[in-house]
Amino acid sequence: MFDSKSDKLLIQAEEEDAAGGEQHPRCEHGPTVLFYRQSQLPRQGYYACSAHRDSKLCNFHLPADQWNGQGPGTEPEEREYPSLPGNGSNPALSDPTLSLTALSQDKVNAQYFFDEAALNFLAEQCRVLGVTKVVCMGAPRLHFHLRHKLQSFLLDLDERFAGYLGPGEFCLYNMCNNHFFYNRRPFEKFLDCSNSEHLLIVTDPPFGCRTELISHTLRSLRRLHNRINQLPSTPLSIFWIYPYYSANHIKQEMPEMDMCDYRINYTNHLRYTNVGRQSRFCGSPVRMFTNVPLRLLRLPLEEGYKYCQDCDCYTAKENLHCSRCGTCPSVNGQTYRHCDHCDTCVKPNYVHCPSCRRCTQREGHTCSFYQSKQHCWLCGEKGHIESNCSKFRNSKLKRTKDKGCLICGKHNHRERRCNHRRKYFRELHFMGETSIQCL
Known part of the structure; x- marks a missing residue:
């Protein structure tokens, strides 16, 4: 590809x-x-x-x-649900993920199972939010953890679970294209909710999946839920488990999704855990992205989290609030620091580069390459920094020396927060994206 x-x-x-x-x-x-x-x-x-x-x-x-709409690649027939002895018939069913060999194809169906703390955290959020039904999309261990506490339905690409669960709890499913391999009517029945029921989707895709595909599937499931319940365009609560370094990709596809600071650990992944010699020094990079307001979530104090009164939500103890940025800025478990030259919070090991007008890594930094990956603080476009902005050079604003803010010349802020910005730029915000026009 x-x-x-x-x-x-x-x-x-x-x-x-x-x-x-x-x-x-x-x-x-x-x-x-x-x-x-x-x-x-x-x-x-x-x-x-x-x-x-x-x-x-x-x-x-x-x-x-x-491709002309027919010929190679026609739709396969819908599979019959396997008739396996005892599937879905044991109410005291234990968790088969504790004994099954986990699938290991990282690009499609790698199975990494939540640890006990993550399971308890997700179950607690369901209790706090009043959730009564959960769709576990690619999260089998969570399904088996929840199925005796509330109603849960597992959508997964691993057909082995059909040997443990009946059609009222499981459907063989491809989350990358919202494809149901079995009859999906039992799932549609599960989506049918009364006024007192609250549905949540929890998805834990393989980290090699394209965010465009997962977001498209989530929107399709939301439309299906609204159609079944005869609702207008109503949001559906979502927990999307993914690494923090994919935040921009998720935000681009689903601007309503915010990142929760809780670190998700797995039992069978060396790096996505806080135990073992190969674990990351800041713990697992896996987070929970959600459209549920963060102020409604409760992160466990005993696991190293705190409540930030200024942000009105829970965050990691290491994530100190910055009054200048107006947020708790850390995303990776480190304590960020505010750089007066950049006028933003940065990782503690970064150093300021006057040429790039950014804080960067100490080693392996090449100015020309780094600048080609940045978004300009003036025009918002990617590929250059402010001092190389053609729109800036062609605008009414004429400043030749790179001292302080390029708009007003002061040193206590940068162009993004300049009070004089509106004199020279018009910003339009729509669906999480910003377009900037020079006046």
Whole structure:
């Protein structure tokens, strides 16, 4: 597949087109995804498997210009739910994830199971929020932890769980394209809620999944829930478990999602835990992203969290509130510090580079390369810093020396927070994105 940094990704829509045909061809894992480069038209790309990024696992490959709505890649028949002895019949069923061999394909179905603390944390948030139903999407251990406390339904790509759960609790499912391999009517029945019931989706995708695909699936499930319950466009509570370094990707797809500071640990991953010699020095990088207001969540004080009165939410003890930024800025478990030159909080090991007008890593820093990855604080575009901004040079604002703020010349702030900014720039905010125009 194309490199994710340069690819454009067209998502398979849930609905069929007006003629009733499929919009994308299908492989054995459901609807495929159309890949094409930024410099190409969609018809110059190709269709490939949504679940498997490795062609050795699924070698479906069809040039886009060869797809006409029929022919190769037609939809497979819906599978029958396996008739296995005793599935779903044991009310005292133990957790099979404690004995099953975890799947280990990192790019599609790697299984990393929550530890006991994470399970208790997620269950406690359900109690605090008054959740009565949970859809566990790719989170089997959580399902078995919750199923005796409240109603839970497991959507997972591991068919082995059909040997332990009946169709009222499990459906074989591809979260990358919202594809149900079994009859989905039992799941739709689960989504049918009374006025007193509150539904939550908890998803723990493989970290190699594209955020575009997962967000598309979450929006599709929300539409399905609203249609079944005859609701208008109503938000559906979501817990998305993912590394903190993917925050910008998630925010770009779903601007309503905020990151909770709680660190999710796994029992069978050396790096995503706070125990063992190979664990990260700041603990697991895995967090919970949610559209639930953070002030409603309760992080356990005994595990190293505190309540920040200024932010009105719980955060890590190491995450000190910055009155200048007006937030608790740390995302990785370190205590950030405010840099007066950058006018923002940065990692404690970063040093300020006058050439880049940013704090950067001490080693391996090349100014030209680093600046090509930055967003300009003047025009907002990526690829340059403020002193190299063509829009700035062509605007009415004429400043040639890089001393302090380029707009007003003062040293106690940078261009992002300058009181004179509105004289020269107009900012438009829509759906979590900002466009900047020079006046």
